Amino acid sequence: MKILVVGGAGYIGSHMVKLLLEQGHSVITFDNLFSGFRDAVLGGAFVKGDLANRTKLDEVFTTYRPDAVMHFASYIQVGESVKDPSKYYLNNFTNTMNLLDTMVKHDVKYFIFSSTAAIFGEPEYVPIDEAHPKNPLNPYGRSKLMVEQVLQDYERAYGLKSVCLRYFNAAGADPEGLLGERHEPETHLIPLVLQAISGKRKDITVFGRDYETQDGTCIRDYIHVVDLCSAHSLALARLMKTNESRRYNLGNGAGFSVNEVIQAAERVTGAKVTVVEGERREGDPAILVADATLAREELGWNPVYFDLDNIISHAWQWEYASSQVAVAAVQGSVFR
Numbered sequence: 001m002k003i004l005v006v007g008g009a010g011y012i013g014s015h016m017v018k019l020l021l022e023q024g025h026s027v028i029t030f031d032n033l034f035s036g037f038r039d040a041v042l043g044g045a046f047v048k049g050d051l052a053n054r055t056k057l058d059e060v061f062t063t064y065r066p067d068a069v070m071h072f073a074s075y076i077q078v079g080e081s082v083k084d085p086s087k088y089y090l091n092n093f094t095n096t097m098n099l100l101d102t103m104v105k106h107d108v109k110y111f112i113f114s115s116t117a118a119i120f121g122e123p124e125y126v127p128i129d130e131a132h133p134k135n136p137l138n139p140y141g142r143s144k145l146m147v148e149q150v151l152q153d154y155e156r157a158y159g160l161k162s163v164c165l166r167y168f169n170a171a172g173a174d175p176e177g178l179l180g181e182r183h184e185p186e187t188h189l190i191p192l193v194l195q196a197i198s199g200k201r202k203d204i205t206v207f208g209r210d211y212e213t214q215d216g217t218c219i220r221d222y223i224h225v226v227d228l229c230s231a232h233s234l235a236l237a238r239l240m241k242t243n244e245s246r247r248y249n250l251g252n253g254a255g256f257s258v259n260e261v262i263q264a265a266e267r268v269t270g271a272k273v274t275v276v277e278g279e280r281r282e283g284d285p286a287i288l289v290a291d292a293t294l295a296r297e298e299l300g301w302n303p304v305y306f307d308l309d310n311i312i313s314h315a316w317q318w319e320y321a322s323s324q325v326a327v328a329a330v331q332g333s334v335f336r
């Protein structure tokens with residue numbers, strides 16, 4: 001099959017490209033490289049382009065004639081979305097509309113969309129299933145929910161079939177060590193803790209210890225990036241077989257507190273982290289845990305790397321390698 005991966009040079013997209021290539025698919029990556037990296041795209045065709053450019057998109061569809069599209073490209077920082085909503089609505093919503101309209105124009109019927117737990121807002125109950133009310137608290141979550149809603153209209157009007165995958169906390173890295181998380185700036189807990197261990201940062205700030213959880217820190221459901229990617233493959237296969245659009249929540253169904261993540265990182269690396277106590281970060285729900293029963297039952301999805309230490313060890317393999325490269329670069333400049 002020919003699959004267009006939009007945002008295939010980013011964290012999750014690049015792992016997806018790798019998996020699709022391993023599965024024997026023909027892959028075309030479309031990425032503007034604002035936050036992605038060309039060297040993270042391990043094969044297939046690559047087109048540098050922006051979703052804001054409909055002419056370019058048109059060219060890509062004419063040239064490559066994809067059978068399906070997976071859409072990973074978006075801005076992902078909740079705090080930034082509150083300060084600059086326009087950036088989020090333009091990129092995450094309007095640009096996605098360009099993509100969908102181009103698909104309709106070229107009669108490409110299958111779409112897999114990267115959605116998020118942020119569409120649910122403050123949980124009314126946990127674990128969160130697909131029926132949970134959707135009340136996003138910020139423009140980031142709202143921009144993703146808007147796309148989910150538009151997809152229902154596009155199915156009715158144009159027959160476009162889709163699967164929306166609501167990620168909880170994507171984490172980990174390619175077990176072979178070829179890919180990993182490279183956000184700039186990094187805001188996610190696991191890479192930040194590991195950078196505090198590798199020496200890229202001096203400490204990790206815990207955002208609040210007064211939540212109603214067992215140790216007072218926030219609880220999240222960390223799901224390995226490779227398991228997320230396997231869900232995409234299964235979702236696309238089911239979509240093409242049944243022609244039934246779906247929405248699935250993707251997580252392990254197990255929550256870990258910030259404290260537990262730090263302890264696990266210390267266990268995996270054998271090093272101590274300097275912890276700084278911070279204030280609560282605005283908009284952080286106390287507990288976010290997925291009920292992924294539907295994905296398990298309908299897709300036969302079975303996360304392999306559900307163990308937190310395993311997730312962190314893969315992330316550490318990546319972080320350690322990149323910190324060694326950084327050290328070598330510094331030493332190189334000293335001795336030059």
Ligand code: UFG
Pocket residue numbers: 076078116117118140168169170187188189190192204205206207208218219220258281284288
């Ligand atoms: N945290 C810290 N210190 C840090 C960074 C994070 O204590 O330096 C805490 C956060 O407060 C939170 C937990 O670690 O409790 C996880 O934070 P992340 O930033 O790693 O992830 P989030 O849960 O905030 O974000 C995830 C996705 C977003 C999505 C959001 C939905 O990465 O894309 O869930 O709420 F929008």
